[in-house]
Amino acid sequence: MDDLLNVSNISISFTQYVQGLNQHVLKVISDLSLSVKEGEVVAILGSSGSGKSLLAHAILGILPENGNCEGDIVFKGEVLSQERKEQLRGKEICLIPQSVNFLDPLMKVGEQAIGDVPKEEREEAFKKQRDVFSKYGLSEEVDDLYPFELSGGMARKVLLSTALLSNPELVVADEPTPGLDSQSVKETIKDIKQMAQDGKGVLLITHEIDVALKTADRIAIFYSGYVIEINKTENFNDVNNLLHPYTKSLIEALPRNGFKLTEGVQPLDDVDGCPYFENCPIRDDFCKNNIPSLIEHDGVMIRCHKYNGEVE
Amino acid sequence: MKFLGYKAVRLFILLVAVAAVSFLMIELSPIDPVKSYAAEMGASVQQMAALRSYWQVDVPTYQKLLDWLFDLLQLNLGVSLIYRIPVVNVILDKFTASAILMITSWAISGVFGFVLGIVAGAKEGSWIDKIIKGYCYLLQSSPAFWIGLIIMMIFSVYLRWFPTGLAVPVGTLASEVTFFDWLYRLILPAFTLSIVGIASIALYTRDRLVNILNSDYFLFARARGESHWSIIKRHGIRNVLLPAITLQFMSFSELFGGAVLVEQIFSYPGIGQATVAAGLRSDVPLLLAIVLISTVFVFVGNTIADVLYKYVDPRMRGEDDE
Incomplete structure (x- = not known):
């Protein structure tokens, strides 16, 4: 099956002015590659505030003006230009935002969900919106509520509905679960899986390991701006099937896996070598000055010099 | 209620x-x-x-x-020492003249200020934004009476389009003054007050809109494929309008202050001129009455602003009374 979305070697950086006219380039995402197939959920798992959302913004072409994006984003075999992104967004590629703050506080949600449509199409648009809303169990009164009147669970359903109104092929869900009660999280996971079963590709951006494990088919681990490993979700059940030392320590740190904590933090500045060098238990001198590239092995991607093609 | x-x-x-x-x-x-x-x-x-x-x-x-x-x-405010008629009548007469001047310029500055603010905010950083911003800063920092003098110099003295003062032509009986005579003399003071008032509302609107353009819901609307101007129309104006109108009502006090100066410059016989006259000539009953009427005027402006928020903004509507 062909890839629905193929992101290859994306780097995103920001140009900032510090102390007058000194330009400073802040690199947020480095050399990121991943793919999403139809009917597949791919999760990007990384710590909060690490810039994962920017990947979503890059795919939709809504990076701020001082953001630079290098690399190719290929959707259905076509390299996306900014103009093409503007045509596709909201139609074939849709975003599920993280919170109710992404809705206009002064507009009723029904009105907001249909978006800006010409007068003669409004009736039809409202009908469709009603259908999608009722599919998610939102009653008719909800159409006339303002965002601040929605409960957390309702808001999440409204946000999911807005993405589905145009029947997109690719859904980018940017942290759809933070701050939700466990019941709502469960429902979100179910709804996202349902989208994939309906044939849509889903790119799930999250910092919650459990959500990624329960929802995704494949998980990309995001570390200090780099994707260091993309593995199948079932391999996360057994630490020995994981390839990168960081992924292993991440999974071992889960309470149910023994709560084994490792020292160290992610480097904030650009490093010359492997981003995990400082904390890596199996590093050697070569790792210090050479950035490993993301290589594929048997459908699994790994970024590590020490990986020799075998699972331990 | x-x-x-x-x-x-x-x-x-x-x-x-x-x-x-x-x-x-x-x-x-x-x-x-x-x-x-x-x-x-x-x-x-x-x-x-x-x-x-x-x-x-x-x-x-x-x-x-x-x-x-x-x-x-008992609404007995005494007799004006200057006009020798009951203060209530003086106030009614003068205040009507002033109210027309103030409301006209208030409406004009509100509408133009809002439009300029929206254009500047939507085109943030462009040359048109810089021009509007520059114009507003210039006006914001110039006193109203100075602007009035400049306008009078240009339009009355050099161009001779308008009279230099007085609400009606000299030598005409009050009963013979036509509506157009009066309107003709309203133009310059109203124009002065308007362009002075534009600055604050335009800068405020621009600032609010720029904030909205950086908001999450603007980003999401963009991600959903809405165009820039469509978002400004659907989400921008919706969120800026209410606070802007509120600000405009809150500005009643500045409007009153501006009117006093502008009326003095253009010799427009309104409440502002009456205030100065009452002060200079120790007309105590009139002065006190003007203090009271201006209190009511400013209070009404602020109350309208409060009421608008309370009954128009859906986020405030449901809340209990204070």
């Missing part, structure tokens, strides 16, 4: 306080009402003494204050 009742009680208390304080201030000032009344007639010492006792100048202050407040309750 409870909200409005509460506001009415507050207005009443405010008026009593303002009336009492301004009365005491006048009382403590060196103005002698009898002297200023009789100065123009050349009264004798006996006549002055008669006047003093007739007006009860020598009764204790608290007694005077109570009498004043009591008269006030």
Whole structure:
């Protein structure tokens, strides 16, 4: 099956002015590659505030003006230009935002969900919106509520509905679960899986390991701006099937896996070598000055010099 | 309704306080009402003494204050020393003239300021934004009377399009003044007040819109494929309009202050000119009445702003009364 979305070697950086006219380039995402197939959920798992959302913004072409994006984003075999992104967004590629703050506080949600449509199409648009809303169990009164009147669970359903109104092929869900009660999280996971079963590709951006494990088919681990490993979700059940030392320590740190904590933090500045060098238990001198590239092995991607093609 | 009742009680208390304080201030000032009344007639010492006792100048202050407040309750504001007619009539006459001037320029500056603010905000950083911003900063930092003088120099003195002052042509009876005569003389003062008022509302609108353009819901609307101008129209204006209108109502006090100066420059016979005259010529009853009417005016502006928020903004609507 062909890839629905193929992101290859994306780097995103920001140009900032510090102390007058000194330009400073802040690199947020480095050399990121991943793919999403139809009917597949791919999760990007990384710590909060690490810039994962920017990947979503890059795919939709809504990076701020001082953001630079290098690399190719290929959707259905076509390299996306900014103009093409503007045509596709909201139609074939849709975003599920993280919170109710992404809705206009002064507009009723029904009105907001249909978006800006010409007068003669409004009736039809409202009908469709009603259908999608009722599919998610939102009653008719909800159409006339303002965002601040929605409960957390309702808001999440409204946000999911807005993405589905145009029947997109690719859904980018940017942290759809933070701050939700466990019941709502469960429902979100179910709804996202349902989208994939309906044939849509889903790119799930999250910092919650459990959500990624329960929802995704494949998980990309995001570390200090780099994707260091993309593995199948079932391999996360057994630490020995994981390839990168960081992924292993991440999974071992889960309470149910023994709560084994490792020292160290992610480097904030650009490093010359492997981003995990400082904390890596199996590093050697070569790792210090050479950035490993993301290589594929048997459908699994790994970024590590020490990986020799075998699972331990 | 409870909200409005509460506001009415507050207005009443405010008026009593303002009336009492301004009365005491006048009382403590060196103005002698009898002297200023009789100065123009050349009264004798006996006549002055008669006047003093007739007006009860020598009764204790608290007694005077109570009498004043009591008269006030009956809407008896006394007789103006300058115009020699009941103060209520003076106020009605002058205030109507001023209200038309203020409301006209208020509406014009509101509409234009809002439009300029939206354009500048939507095109943030562009040359048009810079021009509008520059214009607003310039106006914001220039005093109203100075702008008035410049406008008068250009349009009345050099171009001779408009008269240099007075609300009606010289030598015409008040009853013969046509609506157009009057309108013709309204243009320059209204224009001055308008362009001064534009600056604050335009800068405010621009700032709010720029904030909205950086908001999450703007980003999401963009991600959903709405175009820039469509978002401005659907989400921008919706979120800026209410606070902008509120600000415009809150600006009643500045409007009043601006009107005093502008009326003076253009010799427009409104409440502003009456204020200056009353102050300079010690017309105590008129001055006190103007203080009260301006209090009501500003209070009404602020109350309208409050009410708008309370009943129009859905986020405030459901909340309990204070």
